[in-house]
Amino acid sequence: MNTIVITYLVYVTLSLALTVWVARVLFKHGARFLVDAMGGDKELADSWNHLLVVGFYLINLGYVAFNLKVGTPVDNPQQAIEVLAQQMGLVLLVLGAMHFFNLYGINRLRRKKTAEAQAAPVKKQLKMV
Secondary structure (H helix, E strand, C coil), X not given: CCHHHHHHHHHHHHHHHHHHXXXXXXXXXXXXXXXXXXXXXXXXXXXXXXXXXXXXXXXHHHXXXXXXXXXXXXXXXXXXXXXHHHHXXXXXXXXXXXXXXXXXXXXXXXXXXXXXXXXXXXXXXXXXX
């Protein structure tokens, strides 16, 4: 097996492992935030959590596959490590961006629900007057 094939195999293996690990962490620890953002509706939060994880997998694994081809020749172990580091760095940046995108979306949803909950008693009082 030549150096580039080994590099591809290591890249795919590490990328898949990182993607699965990050998705599991986000799924497990993000559930609380989603329940809060959904106003305490656990079933709705669970549904959102599953949909977010599926989207997360699709985007990240699609990026890993799209980014698989290396444009530079890899003839020795040093070049293989350099290419692998560059490819993995890009995967980590995409995973980090997806993480912050999810947090941003959840936080916006949470703020909206909190504002609606605070406005509800005021609207109720105005109707009574």
